[in-house]
Amino acid sequence: MKTKILEITDPQKDMSAIRYAAEVIKNGGLVAFPTETVYGLGCNALDIHAASKIYEAKGRPSDNPLIVHLSDPSRVEEYVYLEDPLAKVYMDHFWPGPLTLVMKKKPIIPDSVTAGLSTVGIRCPSHAVARLLIQKAGVPIAAPSANLSGRPSTTEASHVIDDLNGKVDVILCGGNSVYGLESTVLDITRKPAVILRPGFITLEDLSFINPDTIQASDTSMKDGIPKAPGMKYRHYAPRAKMLLLRGEPVKVSEYVDGIYEKKEGEKACVLTVEEWTHYFKGKRVFDLGPMTDASRIAGNLFSVLRKIDKTDINVIYATYLEGKGLYTSIMNRMKKAAGENVMNL
Ligand code: TXA
Numbered sequence: 001m002k003t004k005i006l007e008i009t010d011p012q013k014d015m016s017a018i019r020y021a022a023e024v025i026k027n028g029g030l031v032a033f034p035t036e037t038v039y040g041l042g043c044n045a046l047d048i049h050a051a052s053k054i055y056e057a058k059g060r061p062s063d064n065p066l067i068v069h070l071s072d073p074s075r076v077e078e079y080v081y082l083e084d085p086l087a088k089v090y091m092d093h094f095w096p097g098p099l100t101l102v103m104k105k106k107p108i109i110p111d112s113v114t115a116g117l118s119t120v121g122i123r124c125p126s127h128a129v130a131r132l133l134i135q136k137a138g139v140p141i142a143a144p145s146a147n148l149s150g151r152p153s154t155t156e157a158s159h160v161i162d163d164l165n166g167k168v169d170v171i172l173c174g175g176n177s178v179y180g181l182e183s184t185v186l187d188i189t190r191k192p193a194v195i196l197r198p199g200f201i202t203l204e205d206l207s208f209i210n211p212d213t214i215q216a217s218d219t220s221m222k223d224g225i226p227k228a229p230g231m232k233y234r235h236y237a238p239r240a241k242m243l244l245l246r247g248e249p250v251k252v253s254e255y256v257d258g259i260y261e262k263k264e265g266e267k268a269c270v271l272t273v274e275e276w277t278h279y280f281k282g283k284r285v286f287d288l289g290p291m292t293d294a295s296r297i298a299g300n301l302f303s304v305l306r307k308i309d310k311t312d313i314n315v316i317y318a319t320y321l322e323g324k325g326l327y328t329s330i331m332n333r334m335k336k337a338a339g340e341n342v343m344n345l
């Protein structure tokens with residue numbers, strides 16, 4: 001397939017590109033587009049056949065449901081039942097923005113979008129291009145992150161081109177994602193409400209609205225069934241093997257000294273924060289930003305993992321970051337990238 005790659009520098013001036021992409025969506029095609037969290041790969045959420053094209057393009061297991069994106073929160077009741085009295089409160093507080101609410105779906109949302117679940121995750125993105133694309137298409141857009149399944153999410157147009165050129169109809173290039181981490185997924189069909197995937201909106205933020213909110217543990221399974229279908233898959237993974245080292249930086253540095261490139265063929269690097277780079281002198285070091293700036297670290301994570309993938313590095317020694325709030329979300333992604341490979345030192 002020939003992918004049309006369209007640059008959007010100013011959403012108003014480049015409206016013809018957005019209109020073109022909206023037509024593609026209406027006609028059952030696939031469009032990758034920027035959002036404030038990560039790039040999404042979208043299709044018409046009301047078309048029973050379109051979702052299967054997304055699963056195929058991404059190589060995504062078809063039991064992992066898609067998030068449905070709306071531009072107008074006031075239309076949410078066309079698609080879901082607002083059973084939780086707090087549903088509207090969450091929407092008023094956090095939409096448009098990086099919060100996905102899992103609610104009971106109405107029959108208009110096809111099973112192919114929700115992987116057969118009776119619930120659907122809905123989100124109103126704040127990114128101008130995403131909003132205009134949904135508006136012009138005149139339908140809600142189902143979109144997972146625009147990466148090949150299992151790979152780090154895409155936060156820059158070049159990442160999307162690397163993964164999906166030739167596999168989708170259109171890629172709308174709209175600069176770098178501001179957050180760089182996928183939305184927080186909150187299941188409000190459960191009591192208490194459960195954060196299935198932490199993101200920029202944290203447990204602390206959500207507890208403000210409902211103090212009973214809980215955070216699902218990263219690998220939480222109930223009778224072998226993951227609470228969020230996406231939980232059971234290896235995610236965000238760089239090609240290199242990644243090991244997370246948890247402990248004081250001095251200890252981590254001693255440990256790394258002992259094993260760094262000692263194995264035949266190992267091409268290693270250290271992934272850490274700015275303040276700790278000096279512990280790893282003489283090694284290849286990638287830093288995620290200043291330790292105290294969680295937003296920057298979150299925003300850099302996927303692009304740094306993708307940068308490492310462009311080198312010959314085959315082992316990443318990453319330092320574990322302690323902390324609450326956004327640090328929990330960052331560590332959720334890093335643990336998954338490391339395939340839960342964490343060593344306590
Ligand atoms: O920020 C984001 O959420 C991005 C942008 C494009 O909006 N999208 C995104 O989609 O990250 P995806 O498909 O990569 O991740 C969606 C996550 C998966 O872990 C999936 O299992 C979960 O949300 N999810 C979706 N619908 C669900 C449902 N009905 N019940 C439980 N989990 C659901």
Ligand code: MG
Binds near residue numbers: 144
């Ligand atoms: Mg994803």
